[in-house]
C-alpha cells in the first residue's frame with residue numbers, strides 16, 4: 001500500500017501539514033507528499049492532444065497513478081478551497097488518474113467549523129472526478145491550533161490522533177480491497 005498525500009497549505013508552520021504528517025505516521029505504510037506549489041496555473045491549452053503536459057503536472061499525475069490511496073488535507077480560505085489545491089485537482093480532471101482511487105478529505109481549522117465548507121467543496125469536486133470517496137475516512141477537525149505542536153509539526157492531542165488513526169485505517173481498508181480486485185481487461 002502506498003499513500004499519496006496532498007496538502008492545501010503552503011505555510012511553513014501549517015497545522016494542516018501537522019495533521020497530514022501525523023496521519024501518515026499512523027498509517028505506517030509507504031507514503032509521499034505531492035509537490036503542488038510549482039504547478040502552473042491550469043490552462044486547458046496546455047492540456048490537450050497537441051500539448052505535452054508540463055513536467056510538474058506529469059509528475060503529479062504519475063504520483064497519483066502510483067498511489068493506492070490519496071489523502072487530501074487542507075485548510076479553508078474564505079469559505080472555499082485554497083487555490084493551490086483546486087489548481088492541482090483541475091490538472092487531474094481530464095487525465096483521469098483519480099477515477100476509482102480511494103480518497104479521503106480532511107480539513108482542519110482554528111475555528112469550530114473544522115473547515116466544513118472547503119471539505120464539502122473538495123468532496124464535490126472529487127465526486128465529479130469519480131474518485132472513490134471513502135465515507136468513514138473524511139474529517140473536519142475544529143480548533144486545531146492547540147492540538148498540534150508547531151515546532152515538531154505533528155498532532156499532539158490524543159483524541160485527534162485516535163480519530164486520525166480511525167480515518168486512515170478506513171482509507172487503507174478500502175485501498176486494500178480495491179487493490180485486490182481484478183482489473184478489467
Ligand SMILES: Cc1cc2nc3c(=O)[nH]c(=O)nc-3n(C[C@H](O)[C@H](O)[C@H](O)COP(=O)(O)O)c2cc1C
Pocket residue numbers: 009010011013014015016017074075076077078079080108109110111113114115
Ligand atoms: C485569507 C484567509 C482566509 C481564511 N478563511 C478561513 C475560512 O473561511 N474558514 C476557516 O476555517 N479558516 C479560515 N482561515 C484561517 C485558516 O484556517 C488558518 O489560517 C489556518 O491556520 C490555515 O491552515 P494552516 O495552518 O494549515 O496553514 C483563513 C485564513 C486566511 C489567512
